[in-house]
Amino acid sequence: MKRALLAVFFIGLFAISGLAQTYDVASDTTWPPFEWADAEGNLLGFDLDVMRCIAVLQGYEINIISYDWDIIFDDVGIGRADIGASGATITDARELKVDFSDPYWTSDQAILTRADRDDLNIVTALSRGYTVGAQVETTGAGFIQGLIDTGVSVILREYTLYPLAVLDLINGNIDAVIQDEPASEASAKAEEELTIVGIIKTNENFGFFVQEGDPNGLLPLLNDGVKQLKESGVYDNLVRAYMGTDLTTVEAAWKASIGLLDAGNVVDFAQSLADLANQ
Amino acid sequence: MATIWQSLELLIVKGLPTTILLTLGLLGAGILLGFPIAFAQVYGYRPLRWFCRGYEQLFRGIPALVLILILHSGLARSFNILLPAFTSALIALGLRSSAYQSQIFRGAIQSVSQGQMMAARALGMSKIQAIRYIILPQAFRLSIPPWTNEFSSVLKDTSLASAIGVLELTKQGTLIFTRIQFVMGVKYVLVILILVAFVYLVLTYAGNAALGFLENRLRIPGFEMKGKVER
Numbered sequence: 001m002k003r004a005l006l007a008v009f010f011i012g013l014f015a016i017s018g019l020a021q022t023y024d025v026a027s028d029t030t031w032p033p034f035e036w037a038d039a040e041g042n043l044l045g046f047d048l049d050v051m052r053c054i055a056v057l058q059g060y061e062i063n064i065i066s067y068d069w070d071i072i073f074d075d076v077g078i079g080r081a082d083i084g085a086s087g088a089t090i091t092d093a094r095e096l097k098v099d100f101s102d103p104y105w106t107s108d109q110a111i112l113t114r115a116d117r118d119d120l121n122i123v124t125a126l127s128r129g130y131t132v133g134a135q136v137e138t139t140g141a142g143f144i145q146g147l148i149d150t151g152v153s154v155i156l157r158e159y160t161l162y163p164l165a166v167l168d169l170i171n172g173n174i175d176a177v178i179q180d181e182p183a184s185e186a187s188a189k190a191e192e193e194l195t196i197v198g199i200i201k202t203n204e205n206f207g208f209f210v211q212e213g214d215p216n217g218l219l220p221l222l223n224d225g226v227k228q229l230k231e232s233g234v235y236d237n238l239v240r241a242y243m244g245t246d247l248t249t250v251e252a253a254w255k256a257s258i259g260l261l262d263a264g265n266v267v268d269f270a271q272s273l274a275d276l277a278n279q
Numbered sequence: 280m281a282t283i284w285q286s287l288e289l290l291i292v293k294g295l296p297t298t299i300l301l302t303l304g305l306l307g308a309g310i311l312l313g314f315p316i317a318f319a320q321v322y323g324y325r326p327l328r329w330f331c332r333g334y335e336q337l338f339r340g341i342p343a344l345v346l347i348l349i350l351h352s353g354l355a356r357s358f359n360i361l362l363p364a365f366t367s368a369l370i371a372l373g374l375r376s377s378a379y380q381s382q383i384f385r386g387a388i389q390s391v392s393q394g395q396m397m398a399a400r401a402l403g404m405s406k407i408q409a410i411r412y413i414i415l416p417q418a419f420r421l422s423i424p425p426w427t428n429e430f431s432s433v434l435k436d437t438s439l440a441s442a443i444g445v446l447e448l449t450k451q452g453t454l455i456f457t458r459i460q461f462v463m464g465v466k467y468v469l470v471i472l473i474l475v476a477f478v479y480l481v482l483t484y485a486g487n488a489a490l491g492f493l494e495n496r497l498r499i500p501g502f503e504m505k506g507k508v509e510r
Contacts, residue, residue: 030457037454039285041293066454068444071352075444078355080363163457163468170465190461247462 022061023218025051026081028069030161032186033242034087037066038251042258046242047085049254049273050104051208053234053266054225070136070160073097079211083218087180089139089204099214101222103205109140110184112177114169115195120176122198130175131155133165139204140178170194180204182243189246229266237270241277253277282463286455287474294451295478301368301437301447302482306430308373313380318410320381321388331381338378344439346371351443368440376433383429387422388414423494430490431483438479448478 027035027048035045043064055062065081076084077097089107090100111132113120126132126147134141136158144156157174159165165177166187177184181199188194210218229235241250253276261269319331338346351367354360362370391414399409441450452475459467 029454032458032461036458036461038458039282039289041289041451041454066444066446066450068442071443074352074356078359078361080355080361161453161457163453163460166460167465167468186461191464247458 020059020061022063023055023082023216024080025062025064025083025085026067026072026076027064027084027086028072028161029064029066030069030163031087031183032247033182033245033250035085036247038254042255044251044254046105046238047087047208049238049242049261049270050226050229050235051083051085052261053229053238053270054222056261056264056266057225057228058221060221068160069138073137073209076209077212079215082210082216083222084209087183087206088209089180090207091139091142094209097212098209099212099219100207100209101219102226103207104226105206107180107182107202107204107206109143109178109200109202109204110181110196111198111200112166112169112179112184112187112194113175113197114172114193116193117175120197122200125176125197126154127152129153129155131157131173133157133159133168133174133177134179135159135162135165138179139202140180143200143202144178166191166194185244186247232267234266234270237274240274241270245277249279250277282459282467283470283474286459286471287478289455290448290451290474290478294446294448297365297445297447298434298437298482301365301372301440301445302434304369305372305376305433305437308369309376309380309429309433312373312377314384316377316381317384317388320385322406322410335378335381338374339382341375343372343375343436344442346375347439347443364440364443364445367443368437368445372433372436372439375436376429379429379432380426383422383425384418386425387418390421391417420494420497420499423490423497427487427490430486434483434486435479448475 025048027043029035029037029043029045031045033045034047035043037043043066048064051062051064062083067075067081067086069086072084072086072088073094074097075081084098087105087107088094090103094100111122111125113125120130124130126144132144132154134144134156141156141158144154147154148156157168159168162179162183165174165179168174169177170191170193176197177187179187184196188196208222210216210222226235229238241253250273253273256276257269257272260272316331316335319327320335323331347368350371351362351364354362395413396409399413400406404412437447438449440447441453444450452471456468456471459471
C-alpha cells in the first residue's frame with residue numbers, strides 16, 4: 001500500500017514536471033493598450049494576449065511578471081526572465097543586450113500636449129526651447145536626444161514610468177510628452193485636457209525579445225507563433241480588440257473571454273474579445 | 280467609492296503579503312546578525328571587534344538603494360549571479376538593517392553598568408554565563424524602545440524593493456494608479472497614493488502598538504528605566 005502510494009506520488013511528480021515548460025515573461029505593465037493591470041490586478045493587453053495565445057499554440061506555460069522598463073533589457077539579456085513582451089522597438093543599442101523576434105507591430109511617435117496650449121504644434125513644441133517628457137530609454141526619448149545632439153533647442157526630461165510623464169504634463173511642469181502612438185491615444189482618450197498635436201512617422205518595429213543567443217530556443221517558437229496567429233485571423237482580432245477601444249470595455253470583454261483561452265481555444269477567444277470590445 | 284475599496288483590496292491582497300514577508304525577513308535577519316555583532320563589539324577579542332566595527336560602518340554607510348542595485352544588477356552583470364529580485368532585496372536590506380540593529384543592541388548592552396559584569400564574575404560566573412543571565416535579559420528589555428524605530432524604518436524601506444521589480448505595496452500602487460489615470464483621470468492618482476500611504480501607516484501603528492505591549496509585559500517592577508508616568 002505504502003509502496004503504491006509512493007509510486008503514485010512519483011508518477012504524479014514526473015507527470016507535473018513533464019507536462020509543460022514554464023517561461024517567465026517580463027513586461028512593463030504600465031503601458032495600455034499593450035500591457036496593464038485591470039481593477040482586479042489581472043494583467044492584460046495586446047502583447048500579453050499575443051504571448052498567451054502563442055504559449056497555447058506552442059504548448060508551454062507562461063508566467064507574466066510586472067517589470068520596470070529601465071531594467072527589462074538588462075534582466076532579459078542576462079536570463080533573469082525568459083521573454084520580454086513590452087512594446088519594445090527593435091534598435092541596434094538593444095540588440096547588443098537581447099535578441100529580437102521578427103517585427104510584429106509598426107509604430108510611430110506621437111506628441112502629446114495640453115489642449116489649452118494653442119501655441120504648440122508639432123514643430124514649435126520640439127524647437128522653441130520647450131521641455132518634452134519621455135519615458136527613460138524609450139525611442140521617443142532617443143528621438144528628442146537626437147534633436148538636441150543636432151543643435152535643436154529643446155529640453156528632454158525623462159521618467160521611469162510613462163504615466164508619470166503624463167501626470168507632469170497635466171500638472172504643467174512640462175510642455176509636451178513624446179510616446180508611441182497607441183499609448184498617446186489612450187492618454188488623450190482618458191484626459192480631455194490632453195491632445196495629440198502631431199505624429200512623427202518613425203516607422204519603428206516592435207519585437208519580442210529573449211536572452212542573447214536565445215539559449216532556450218524561443219525565437220523560432222515566437223516567430224512561428226505570430227505567423228500562425230496572423231494566418232488564423234487571431235492577430236487581427238487582437239488588434240481590433242485593443243487598438244482604439246475603451247480600456248474599461250476591453251477589460252470587461254477580456255474577463256468574459258479569457259475562459260476560452262484557458263480552455264485552449266485561441267481562435268474563439270480572440271473572436272469573442274474583439275466582438276465584445278467593439279460592441 | 281467602489282473603486283477605492285477595490286483598489287484597497289488589491290493593495291492588501293496582492294501587495295501587502297510581500298511587504299509583510301520582506302519586513303519580517305529583514306527584522307529576523309537583523310536580530311540574528313545584529314545581536315552577535317553587538318556582543319562581539321562589546322566583549323569580543325580585538326580582531327573580531329575590528330571586523331564587526333568594519334561591517335557595521337560599511338553597511339550603515341551605503342544608501343539602501345545603492346546596496347540593492349549592487350546586489351541585484353551589479354553582481355548579475357559582472358559575475359553572472361542571478362538572484363531573484365525578492366532575494367536581492369532581502370539580502371541588501373537585511374545587511375543594512377543588521378548593521379543598524381547591532382548599534383541598537385550595543386547601546387542597550389553598554390547601558391547595563393560594568394559593575395554588574397564584575398559582580399557576576401566575582402560570584403563565580405563565567406563570562407558567557409554573565410552575559411546570558413545578567414546582561415542579556417536587561418539589554419533585551421532596554422533595546423525594545425529604540426528597536427521600534429528600526430521596525431518603522433525597515434517596514435518603509437521595503438518600498439525600495441519596488442525599484443528592482445518586487446511586487447510589493449508601492450509597486451502594486453503604481454500599477455493601480457496607472458490604470459486609474461487612464462480609466463478615471465489624473466485626479467485619482469492622489470487617492471491611490473494616499474491609500475498606499477494609509478496602509479503603511481496602519482502597519483507601522485499596529486507594529487509599534489504590539490512592541491509597546493511587549494515592552495510593558497516584559498517590564499520588571501523596580502527595574503524600569505522609563506518609569507511609567509502616572510498622571
